[in-house]
Amino acid sequence: MAEDIIHIKPCKRVDTFHTDGTPNGWLLEVQSDRDGFTKELMGSFYLTVTKPGSAKGYHIHAVAHYHVTCLKGTVRSTVYKDRTHKEMVEMGDGDFKTIKYAPGCAHLIENIGTEPAYVLIYRYPAWNPELKEQLDIAPEDIETPATWKKIQKFVSQFR
16 A cells, blocks of 8 residues: 655656747746645746856746746846846856846846756746746847837736
8 A cells, every 4th residue: 555655746847948049948847836736835946957158038027026046057147127227146156146036127047157057946926828927038139228118018017
């Protein structure tokens, strides 16, 4: 007779792509309050892996709060509050930290190392395919006034 001690949920792996369509790594959904497995957690955790020299972003989430920690490798995270206000943080091997940013901030994670970077992300609320709250932005457009008008219009739909 089997004991009911360990419960198992297969993790979902998803290939990821840059805004220009080129592959830039993958992500692994670890836990989510939407998975029917995790009852004690609000939001979701996932691992995203970025190839050396690749970036994930820019994009914004209109409603999600993000907490980001590089577990292996080295990344630079660039976060824009608006067109003219941005911050960059390097983290990872030898300099472990967690950063957080609010909904509506444009963000990018770049692998600035020579090996794949493994980044753990917690977001609240959990990703929901029915809530189309992500807007992708090409890196070359991130500082243009037209892009920020588009971002403001997009985010205002969720307020």
